[in-house]
Amino acid sequence: MAPFLLLELLNRLVILALLLGSSSFCDSGKWVWFNVSESFRLLFFRVIPYQVILINGQFPGPQLDVVTNDNLVLNLINKLDVPFLLTWNGIKQRKNSWQDGVLGTNCPIPPGSNYTYNFQPKDQIGSFTYFPSTGFHRAAGGYGAINVYQRPRIPVPYATPDGDFTLLVGDWYKTGHKQALQASLDSGKSLPFPDGVLINGHSQATFSGDQATLSAGKTYKFRVSNVGLKNTLNFRIQGHTMKLIEVEGSHVVQNMYDSLDVHVGQSVNVLVTLNQAPKDYYIVASTRFTPKKLVASGVLHYTNSKTPVSGPLPAEPSYQLHGSMEQARTYRWNLTANAARPNPQGSFHYGKITTTKTIVLSNSAPLINGKQRYAVNGVSYVNADTPLKLADYFNIPGVFSTSSLQTVPNGGAATVATSVIPTSLHDFIEVVFQNDENAMQSWHLDGYDFWVVGFGSGQWAPAKRSTYNLVDALTRHTTQVYPNSWTAILVSLDNQGMWNMRSAIWERQYLGQQFYLRVWSAVQSLANEYFIPTNALLCGKAVGKSH
Structure with a gap:
């Protein structure tokens, strides 16, 4: 028997034991096998092959369709020649940062080996993604969609669409991710x-259906996620308007848009009614706020259409940064809609809670030892050989620092550190992202969603709190910060663990624009956090530790 076939057979037995013995699961289960490999695919106009990371032979990887609170048992076999991890963008991992899939929480999966993830999309409905977190693998693919559907009898605030399409859009480099980009x-x-x-996965795509499922007068859901590396994208459909219904797990007030700016790491859901003449129409995703425009086009194909797409591609909106910020302010939480549980989304009155701490985070692009780095409050993050979560669990000293990163900018010379900001379980904190650069920023926090309460130009100051939306700001897991501007969020720290706060722009994350938030409680119990998994990989200074 081939080694990988034998390994997979053994893994299935291990997974069965994990599922039956897990204390964290009480609902239905979904078993998934991911085989990660490299190969070549035709991407641009399907004429030139490029090396990509495949999952189960697919690029993009398989779409995971699950129901909220499903137990996801996912066995990943790494057939690459380097260590590898996947992370789950927007999945909260309640009480379970052990499964977060980043280098601060997990040892990378060695070549020719495997690891079984074991987690739930807990109390979530919406569109999310997964992607590689190690090295610069994200530039080579390995990403896919996670679509979380509501449980039976949990209503959503719109009629069931006549079809459901997932669109993973993003910028792309033709050069190799290891030999050129990472180097x-x-x-x-x-x-x-x-x-x-x-x-x-293509510069051109077609979205169509059969006679029964795609025709004039019907309404379809489009899930749009920006899985790119660095650029905001604008999404639009020729001749059609889009009704925004959900943003990263939050049902929103259903406004109509001609186009939507989707920043790196973000996801939106829209409804599109086919109310035009039955022919083909362009679908467009193009870069925003860049001197050179990059464009990918698709085709929306009406049933029985005999008229191909024609005319110029629909133009991007004329508004620029200020207009994009104004669009972002129109995204409002639907306070009358149910969430993943049968209670209104707005029943948690975030605007009436007193914050326990304010953290101001200023990004920068310093040269350190003559090399380009990116920093937060003057500290550029470096990965440790030992995952921070393991070091914390086993009380291993010297792995990370809780004093190197200050909670306000200090204007000092840039340094490097494995930086952690300590917080306490059940803190309610205000975080301000201050962007004094001319580049668009995108920030993400693992394990959480947060209320995006304010955007503004220039420097943030406490007086800016008077502009916050403390009534119906939506929750999401990734927020943009416009050039020479600020964004404010509120976070309820109800999820114990070691959580990565990072730039979603992967070049910046790779070169240090990240840190970890340690959410801690002196009471160690399953009510706060699950035990270390029995199959946890150990590396660095944790090798040989007993768990």
């Missing part, structure tokens, strides 16, 4: 401008 970053250089934009 360039390691040598102290920033990345060049990307080469193109892809929609579901």
Whole structure:
């Protein structure tokens, strides 16, 4: 029997034991096998092959369709020649940062080996993604969609659509992720401008259906996620308007839009009614706020259409940064809609809670030892050989620092550190992202969603709190910060663990624009956090520890 077939047979027996013995699961289960490998695929106009990371032979990877609170048991077999991890973008991992899939919580999966993830999309409905968190693998693919559906009898605030399409859009480099991109970053250089934009792995795509499912007068859901590396994308459909219904797990007030700005790491859901003449129409994703425009186009094909797409591609909106910020302010929480549980989304009155701490985070792009780095409050993060979560659990000293990163900018010289900000379970904190650079920023917090309460230009100051939306700001897991501007969020720290706060722009994350938030309680119990998994990989200073 081939080694990988034998390994997979053994893994299935192990997974069965994990599922039956897990204390964290009480609902239905979904078993998934991911085989990670590299191969070549035709991407741009399907004429030139490029090396990509495949999952189960697919690029993008398989779509995970689950129901909220499903037990997801996912066995990943790493057939690459380097260590590998996947992380779950927007999945909260309630009480379970052990499964977060980043280098601060998990040892990477060695080549020719496997690891079984064991987690739930707990009390969530919406569109999320997964992608590689190790090295610069994200530039080579390995990403896919996670679509979390409501349980039976949990209503959503719109009629069941006649079809459901997932669109993974993002900028793309034609050069190799290891030999060129990662090597360039390691040598102290920033990345060049990307080469193109892809929609579901191609620069051109078609969205159609059969006679019964795609026709004039019907309404379809489009799930749009920006899985790119660095650029905001604008999404639009020729001749059609879009009704925004959900943003990263939050049902929103259902406004109509001609186009939507989707920033790196973000996801939106829209409804599109086919109310035009039955022919083909362009679907477009293009870069925003860039001197050179990169465009990927798709085709929306009406049933029985005999008229191909025609005319110029629909133009991007004329508004720029200020208009994009104004669009973001129109995203409002639907306070009358149910969440994943049968209670209104707005029943938690976040605007009436006193914050326990304010953290102001200023990003920068310093040179350290003559090399390009990116920093938060003057500290550029470096990965440790030992995952921070393991070091914390086993009380291993010297792995990370809780004093190197200050909670306000200090204007000092840039340094490097494995930085952690300590917080307490059940703190309610205000975080302000201050962006004094001319580049768009995108910030993400693992294990949480947060209320995006304010955007503004220039410097943030306490007086800016008077502009906050403390009534119906939506929750999400990733927020943009416009150039020379600020964004404020509120976070209820109800999820114990070690959680990664990072730039979603992967070049910046790779070169240090990240840190970890340690959410801690002196009471160690299953009510706060699950035990270390029995199959946890140990590496660095944790090798040989008993668990």
